[in-house]
Amino acid sequence: MGRKPCCAKEGLNRGAWTAMEDDILVSYINDHGEGKWGSLPKRAGLNRCGKSCRLRWLNYLRPGIKRGNISNDEEELIVRLHGLLGNRWSLIAGRLPGRTDNEIKNYWNTTLSKRMLQSHGAGCSNHPQAKPPLPPQAGGEAQAPPEGTSSSPIRTKALRCTNTVLAVAEGFHEQGRAAPEHVAEEDQLGDCLSIGSIDLDLEGIELGFMMSPWSGADGLGGQHFGAPGTEADDLEELLGLGGDGDGHGGLGDLELAWL
DNA sequence: AATCCACGCAACCGCCGAATT
DNA sequence: AAATTCGGCGGTTGCGTGGAT
Structure with missing residues (x-):
């Protein structure tokens, strides 16, 4: 119900894109937009599935793509x-301007996952086969925070942060948002930080995720938010989600803890 | 020189949530 | 409110390439 039939089964071109197809797609999008x-x-005038066009554009043809x-x-x-x-x-790609999710996924699966395994052993929780932190449906509710509490999951929607937004512990509320959609929803952190030349924003990081056991147990990043087993309340306080809604000092602490 | 194998990457597939009708 | 369409995401597959045998 509600699902359109797959368009890829009706004699459309498949497989690698030709230079001519690329040209057609690029010129069309330049003229008419995405x-x-x-x-x-x-x-x-392309004999391709729309999804295929989108993928080709986003992962390969779009201006500003960094490759390799x-x-x-x-x-x-x-x-x-x-x-x-x-x-x-x-979400990760949204923090790496010019990089695509596909490229990062490939890079992780081919390079980094092996490195992780070598350096952390087979039990490394950061292996790509590791369970997702918050299974969306019923099975995963055991790990999810209780409903109706202030720690309900923050929606994870990838938001690009291509504009430089420098937010430090002091006064980041006055810094510009990177994009109109960043205008805060109440359940989002809506904060950016910068590491060197790489801009980050923390929008959409799920609180529940950060609290998930495996993200901080033996991994490479989660523990920076605090010791494994950090209580939800502590994190809420740290993130300023459970208090007066300001979240000011908490995020500053968070950044320092992370970096 | 030929074959095999492992690796990296581009593309496809199916599902889901948001938006629209 | 329900049905339908659209856009996006993550997992997986298959092909091309380079190195090893």
Whole structure:
């Protein structure tokens, strides 16, 4: 119900994109902008599925894409963010301007996961096969915070932070938001920080996730938020979610703890 | 020189939530 | 309010390439 039939089974081109297809897609999007992926192939004259067009554009053709040569800073950030967020590739990619979720996912699966295994052994909780921190449905409720409490999960929606937003412990509320959609919803942290040249924002990090046992047990990032087993209340206080809603000092502490 | 194998990457698939009708 | 469509995400697959045998 509510699901459109798969468009990829009706004689459409599949597999690797040709240079001509790329040209058509790029010129069309340059003229008409992104969006309307479902009807784009028809309008652009491409014999491709809309999803395929979107993927090609986002992962390869979009301006500003960095390809290859992931720097040490970026790699370190990926490891840290993966420790915090798990396999939320789009969320991680949102913190790495110019990088795509697909690239980061591939990089993790091919390079970093092996390194993690080597350096942490087979039991490493950051292995990609590790369970996601918060199973969305009923089975995972045991780990989820109780409903109706101030620690209900914050929605995780990847938001790009391509604009430089420098937020330090002092006065970050006055700093500009990176994008209109960053205008705070009440359940979002809505804060950015910067590591070197890499901008971060903490929007959408699930509190429940950060409290999940495996994210901080032996991983590479979670423990920076506090010792494993940190009480939810402590984290709420740390994040300023349970108090007066200001969250000012807590986030400052958080940043310091993380960095 | 030929074959095999492992690796990296691009692309596909299925599902889900948001938006729209 | 329910049904439908759209956009996006994460997992997986398959192909091309380079190194080893």
